[in-house]
Amino acid sequence: MTTHRETLRTARPRVGWFGGVRDRPILLGGLGLVALLVALVMGVGVGSVAIDPADTIAILGHRFLGLDIPQTWSPATETIVVELRMPRILTAMLVGSALAVAGATFQGLLRNPLADPYVLGTASGAALGAAIAVLIPVRLVIFQFGLIQGLAFIGALAAITVVYKLSRNSGLAPLTSLLLTGYAVGSLLAAGLAMAMYLSGAALRQIFTYLLGSFDAATWSRFLATLPIILLASVAILLRARSLNGLLLGEQAAAHLGIDVKRERRILLALASLVTAAAVAISGLIGFVGLVVPHVVRLLVGPSARLVLPLSMIGGAALLAYADIIARLAGGIPVGVVTAILGAPFFLFILRRARTGYEV
Amino acid sequence: MLELDDVTVAYHERRVLIDVSVSVAAGERIALIGPNGAGKSTLLAAASGLLRPLKGEVRLAGDPVRELDRLDIARRMAVVPGEANLPFATRVEDVVALGRLPHEDPFRGARPADRAATAAAIERVGVGHLLGRDARELSLGERQLVLIALAVAQAAPVLVLDEPTVHLDLRHQVGAMELLVDLNERDGTTIIAVLHDLALAAHFFPRLIMLDGGRIVADGLPVDVLSPARILDVFGVDPTFVRLPVSPIG
Numbered sequence: 001m002t003t004h005r006e007t008l009r010t011a012r013p014r015v016g017w018f019g020g021v022r023d024r025p026i027l028l029g030g031l032g033l034v035a036l037l038v039a040l041v042m043g044v045g046v047g048s049v050a051i052d053p054a055d056t057i058a059i060l061g062h063r064f065l066g067l068d069i070p071q072t073w074s075p076a077t078e079t080i081v082v083e084l085r086m087p088r089i090l091t092a093m094l095v096g097s098a099l100a101v102a103g104a105t106f107q108g109l110l111r112n113p114l115a116d117p118y119v120l121g122t123a124s125g126a127a128l129g130a131a132i133a134v135l136i137p138v139r140l141v142i143f144q145f146g147l148i149q150g151l152a153f154i155g156a157l158a159a160i161t162v163v164y165k166l167s168r169n170s171g172l173a174p175l176t177s178l179l180l181t182g183y184a185v186g187s188l189l190a191a192g193l194a195m196a197m198y199l200s201g202a203a204l205r206q207i208f209t210y211l212l213g214s215f216d217a218a219t220w221s222r223f224l225a226t227l228p229i230i231l232l233a234s235v236a237i238l239l240r241a242r243s244l245n246g247l248l249l250g251e252q253a254a255a256h257l258g259i260d261v262k263r264e265r266r267i268l269l270a271l272a273s274l275v276t277a278a279a280v281a282i283s284g285l286i287g288f289v290g291l292v293v294p295h296v297v298r299l300l301v302g303p304s305a306r307l308v309l310p311l312s313m314i315g316g317a318a319l320l321a322y323a324d325i326i327a328r329l330a331g332g333i334p335v336g337v338v339t340a341i342l343g344a345p346f347f348l349f350i351l352r353r354a355r356t357g358y359e360v
Numbered sequence: 361m362l363e364l365d366d367v368t369v370a371y372h373e374r375r376v377l378i379d380v381s382v383s384v385a386a387g388e389r390i391a392l393i394g395p396n397g398a399g400k401s402t403l404l405a406a407a408s409g410l411l412r413p414l415k416g417e418v419r420l421a422g423d424p425v426r427e428l429d430r431l432d433i434a435r436r437m438a439v440v441p442g443e444a445n446l447p448f449a450t451r452v453e454d455v456v457a458l459g460r461l462p463h464e465d466p467f468r469g470a471r472p473a474d475r476a477a478t479a480a481a482i483e484r485v486g487v488g489h490l491l492g493r494d495a496r497e498l499s500l501g502e503r504q505l506v507l508i509a510l511a512v513a514q515a516a517p518v519l520v521l522d523e524p525t526v527h528l529d530l531r532h533q534v535g536a537m538e539l540l541v542d543l544n545e546r547d548g549t550t551i552i553a554v555l556h557d558l559a560l561a562a563h564f565f566p567r568l569i570m571l572d573g574g575r576i577v578a579d580g581l582p583v584d585v586l587s588p589a590r591i592l593d594v595f596g597v598d599p600t601f602v603r604l605p606v607s608p609i610g
Contacts, residue, residue, distance in 0.1 A: 111447040239467065246461050248450060249510075253441035255410060257514070258434030258462035303448040306469045 025307045028300060032314035036093065039321035043089030044081050046325050051077055051085075060086075083220070091218035091226075091282060092324040092335070093317035096289055098230045098279035100316025103290025104297070104308050105237055105272035108244040109265060110175055116291040117276040120182035120269075121159035124189035126280040129155025130210045131196035134203045148210065149222065149281040156277035159189060164269060174251070174265070212334035213286035215324055222282050229278040233271045237309060240268060244305035286336045288343040289316050295347065319343070361386040361518060361550050362407055362437075367416035369399075369406050375414070376402045378574040386517065389544040389551045391561035393585075394571035395595055400554045401522055403571065407552070408520065409433050421517070434462035438514035440521045441507050444495055452490045452498070452506050456482055459513030481513035485539060500527035508536065512543070519543060521553040525560065533557070537564040558602050562586055570594060 044056045059081045061067040102117035110119070117123075129151035136147065167174070167181040197207055209216075243264040246254035251261045276290075293316045294308055301307045323338040330338070362384040369377040377399045384390060392400045405411040406418055409425040418425040421436050428436075444455065459481065460474040470478075482488055487505050490498060495506055504527045511519055521540075525533040537560055543549040555561040561568055562582035570578040570585050572594045578585040588599035 107447070111445075113447055241469070242461055242464060242466055245458060248446060248448070249441050249444055249455070249458060252410065253444075253458075255430055256408060256434060256437075256439040256441065257458060258431035260430045298448050302454055303446075303450050304454065 025301050025311065029311055029314055032311065032318055035318045036314065036321065039093070039318060039325065040089055043092070043321055043325050044085040046328050047080070047085060049077075049080055051081060056081060087220045087223045088215045088218040089321055089324065091223045092215050092320045094223065094227060094230055095215075095279045095283040095286065096293075096316035096318070096320025096323075097313040098234065098275045098316070099286065099290040099320075100293035100312040101234050101237060101309055102272040102276045102279070103316075104294035104305070104312045105244065105268055105275075106290075107294055108247055108305060108308075109268050109272070110179060111247060111250070112175075112179070113295065114291075116287075117272065117279075118285070118287075118290070120178060120273070121163045121186040121189060122156040122273055122276045123280065123285050124186040124193065125155035125157070125159025126152040126277065127155070127207075127211055127285060128189045128193045128196065129153070129158075130284070131193055131200065131207045134206045134210075135196060135200055152210070152284075153277045153281035155189075156280055157273060159185060160269065160273040160277075164266075209334075210284040213284035213336035214327075214334055215283060216332075218282065226278045226282050230275050233274045233278075234313060237268065237271050237275070240264065240271075241305035241309055243268065244309075248303060284336070286320070286339060288336075288339040289319055292343045292347045293319060361388070361421060362552070363417075363419040364403070364407065365417045365419070367406055367413045367418060369402050369411050370414045376574050377406060377413075379416075380571075380574075380576055381416075382569060382576065382579070384550060384552065386550055387544070387548050388567060389540065389565050390553070390567045390569060391565035392552065392554045392569050392571065393556070393558060393561055394577075398571040399574040400571055402574075404439070404520055404522055404552070404554065408437055408439055431462055434514070434516070436516055437518040437520060438511040438516040440511040440519075440524055442522055444503055444507055446496050449494045449496065452487060452493055452495050453478065453482065455495045455506055456487070456509045456513050459510040459515075462514060462516075477515055478513050481509045481515075485509035485512055486535070501529060501532060504528060505532065505536075508539070512539075517548075518550045518552065521551070523554050523556060525555065525557065533560060540564065558586060558591075 040060075041053050041056050044060070045051045045053055055073045055077060058069050059073060059078055062069045062071070063078070063082055099117050103115070106115040106117055106119055107113060130148045133147040133151040163178065163182045163185045166185065167177040170177040170181065172180065197204055200207055243254070243259050246257045246259040247261070249257075255261050294312045297308050297311045297315055301311060319339065319342075320335070323342060324335050326342070327333050327335045327338045362382070364380055364382045367377060367380045368375060380399075380403060382403075392403065394400055402411065406413055407420070407425070409418070409428065409430075412426060420428065420433065423432075425433065438459070446455075457470060457474070457478045460470055460478060464470055464474060482491070485505055485508050487502070487509050490502055490506065495503060498506065504524065508521070508524060511521070519540075525536055528536060540551050540553065541564055544551045553565070565582065567580065568578070568582050568585040569576060570590070577594060578590060586602070591597065591599040591602055
């Protein structure tokens with residue numbers, strides 16, 4: 001008030017471990033993009049046939065940038081790069097970016113640091129959809145999606161729709177109601193999944209592979225079918241960063257700051273669920289990315305959604321790209337296992353350092 | 361600036377605000393007083409469009425509130441948040457900056473003018489010594505000051521506060537009141553504050569509105585509103601417990 005008239009300059013924020021990057025989000029984003037480019041070259045090079053990084057760069061420059069480079073590589077190498085490795089590494093990046101931006105959105109929307117893209121039943125819905133697809137003895141291809149991808153996508157969206165509709169008829173506060181309804185519907189769907197797995201017999205392994213998440217089935221057509229969904233919905237979320245920022249202080253405070261809370265909640269839930277559904281349809285259930293990446297980004301740059309959303313997209317893409325490279329180097333273990341093994345200790349490390357620097 | 365015209369508000373079947381009519385002119389400084397459950401906060405919720413009246417009309421700067429969208433209302437009326445229950449670590453300056461959300465360019469975010477308004481609000485409320493700290497680790501009183509700074513940064517013609525002094529020590533209570541007087545007299549901001557401390561209300565506010573049981577029971581100068589008989593009647597306490605300043609400022 002009239003006392004404590006200290007000026008802004010005399011009391012600069014405490015600068016700790018993260019102090020250097022906090023005010024340089026563009027530098028951070030740039031570093032992330034460089035990491036992505038390196039991952040692209042590495043991801044193409046790693047596999048049963050190792051490909052020289054120089055060849056990788058030459059092939060990418062030749063095929064995707066139209067550069068006039070003398071051809072020093074074999075046609076087989078080019079096929080591996082262009083038809084197998086490129087779609088795989090790009091899918092990993094797309095899915096990582098999708099899960100991270102959806103996680104950041106769900107956390108902000110539900111005002112809950114423990115939220116992730118799967119919290120409102122999308123995971124169980126997708127898993128049940130995929131399991132049913134495995135059990136149905138028909139092979140269908142719709143819009144480049146196989147039956148598994150198609151039913152996983154529909155299952156995820158159906159689950160979140162049911163959760164949202166049911167939660168609105170409850171007498172509880174909207175957020176509590178959403179979380180509890182999500183939990184209840186998720187449990188019911190998980191029971192359905194268990195039943196499907198019990199009945200699946202020889203197809204059990206196929207369902208299990210989906211649950212663990214992998215990019216083995218990545219193709220250009222699946223990548224290109226999912227890309228516009230994830231890209232458009234992510235951009236739409238980025239354009240609503242202001243709403244997520246308003247919600248930091250609570251729903252009532254957000255309303256007083258000019259945000260139509262009910263409408264924004266509906267729109268952001270729909271967009272984040274769409275992004276999640278598209279991601280799980282092509283990759284299965286990959287955990288940890290959507291939970292951890294937004295938190296790491298917040299520790300680095302603070303909670304403003306204007307920074308958290310785009311940097312989470314870059315960070316999520318990088319994390320899954322490197323996780324997939326490691327998974328392949330380790331002999332093809334499921335990528336979801338790698339994200340957990342990599343992500344959990346890193347997250348704990350960040351939390352420890354955060355105590356001494358940026359206060360959590 | 362703000363008119364409530366025969367407004368009745370009900371939660372489910374229970375009417376908590378009954379036939380309330382108030383007119384607040386631009387540049388007024390008003391304290392709402394009354395016992396718990398009298399309808400003070402409900403009146404504020406109706407005024408800010410959060411609650412839709414069962415009957416009657418609320419007008420803000422001439423327009424019916426029900427026809428304004430949230431952004432229009434936020435540019436006309438800043439409401440100090442009742443609580444800051446932050447889910448993530450958030451620095452004090454980032455909390456105050458949220459007050460600029462209604463003015464921000466929706467695509468580009470805060471501009472230099474927004475940052476200047478945020479810095480000015482921090483300076484004016486005197487929370488500069490808290491910069492860089494996580495708002496979740498502040499004391500209740502410090503947090504209250506930060507939230508007032510947020511509403512000041514919002515720079516709306518009407519500033520609404522619901523019990524802004526509950527967690528403040530005596531010095532900061534008086535400081536907060538002086539800030540409100542300054543915002544009112546120097547900037548012409550219309551101030552509407554719910555207060556429990558009748559002495560503060562009488563000393564710093566030229567007009568008091570007393571509510572009881574969802575109705576306005578008195579509206580006017582502190583000396584008229586806070587008569588011993590009315591204090592006994594509305595609060596049910598011996599009026600000698602309430603030591604009021606001899607001559608309320610007018």
